[in-house]
Amino acid sequence: MTLRRSLLLSTVAAAAALASFAPGAFAQAAKLKVAAVYTVPFEQQWVSRLHIALKAAEARGEIEYKASENIANADYERVMREYATGGAQLIVGEAFAVEAAARKVAKDFPKTSFLMGSSGKPQAPNFAVFDNYIQEPSYLAGMVAGGMTKSNKIGMVGGFPIPEVNRLMHAFMAGAKEVNPKVEFSVTFINSWFDPPKAKEAAFAMIDKGADVMYAERFGVSDAAKERKVLAVGNVINTQDKYPDTVVASALWHMEPSIDRAIKLAKDGKFTAEDYGPYSMMKHKGSSLAPLGTFEKKVPADIVTKVQAKEKAILGGSFTVKVDDSQPKAAFK
Missing domain, CATH: 3.40.50.2300 (Response regulator)
Structure with a gap:
């Protein structure tokens, strides 16, 4: 091999090595x-x-x-x-x-x-x-709650009356009303995102007034329901493994579609200001109704059938859950 050819090959190899650390290639690998x-x-x-x-x-x-x-x-x-x-x-x-x-x-x-x-x-x-646009599974969870209450009184404990919480409560209430027009609600906000003892006390007050199903928007509510042997419906996460005889259903939030989208766009240099709320909806797999699990044979068959039909209608686009961001103020005595 001639000296000139050797130097040429070395130069090409060096250029290739440098190219592999070019900004675009490095950003893609990093x-x-x-x-x-x-x-x-x-x-x-x-x-x-x-x-x-x-x-x-x-x-x-x-x-x-x-x-x-x-x-x-x-x-x-x-x-x-x-x-x-x-x-x-x-x-x-x-x-x-x-x-x-x-x-x-x-x-x-x-x-x-x-x-x-x-x-x-x-x-x-x-x-x-x-935000957690999970009003669709909240509606379905409300249908389950409406079919399970015997007193026709459902208690609801939330953190703050902000749109993200309000819309879930309204959807839940609408779902319960669809299968049980006689159901009444009591709504309390504890003005905290994380105060289980305060949420528990608020739940106790509602149970004392006859609520036999509790909407657990905050931690602490399911503990009160368990102690008083009434039912609870979960929000955002599924806690039935911790409360197998208490939590009958849960509206689940899956943040993966939103996070994965943001990561990809940021990596590609294409991230922009947009509303990711819709990626939390069921059609994007951003939310779902948790399996009934331990309550699979306890929820009335006709309620299960109605819930399944409504879920199919939501996914098919023939039914849209109304978004109501106003503060719910329902109360039973």
Whole structure:
């Protein structure tokens, strides 16, 4: 081999090696740096959906994931900025009580992608929003509850009366009313996202007034139902394994479709400000009614048939669950 040919081959090989580290190729191979900021513990039902979806992406080797839990509202902006300054490419969290601060951070870091739980609109160019659009399985769960109550009184305990909670309660109530027009409701908000003792006490008060089915929007409600030997319907996660004789049904939230979409778009440099709410709907596999499990043979057959028919209608597009974001104020005496 001549010296000239040897040098030429060496130059080609070097160029190929450098090309493999070109910005586009490197970005494609590198893991996306994702950070999450949560105001409650990882195990809180709402946040757990985000955390599980992100941990799954981490396990697949798609992202580097860091997260902070129990961050006070006053510290939320500071933690967001620390992650953004530290190189996070996608930041996930909940902006419900810190809207102005979270949106300000997004403006200051236009090259960082933000996917935040929010009641507001997307903010161009990089602030996308989401919430748990699980009103469809909530309607189905309400049908089950309406068919299971014997007193025709259902208690409902929520965190805060924000649109994301209100719409689920209204959907649940509408589902219960469809199969049982006689059913009455009592609604209480504990003004906290994570206070199981307070939620439990609120549930006890409703059970004392005759509620024999409880809508457990918050942790603590199912504990009260278990102690008083009444039924409960879960929200966001399935806790029937912990309450096999209490939790009859649950409306489940699956955050994977939203998280996976955000990760792909951020990796591809195509992330934009959009509303991810619809990706939590049943047609996108973002939500579902949990299997009846231990209550499979306890729920009346005609109710099961009606629920299955309604689920088919929802997925087929012939039935749409009404979205009502107003605060429910129903109460029985």
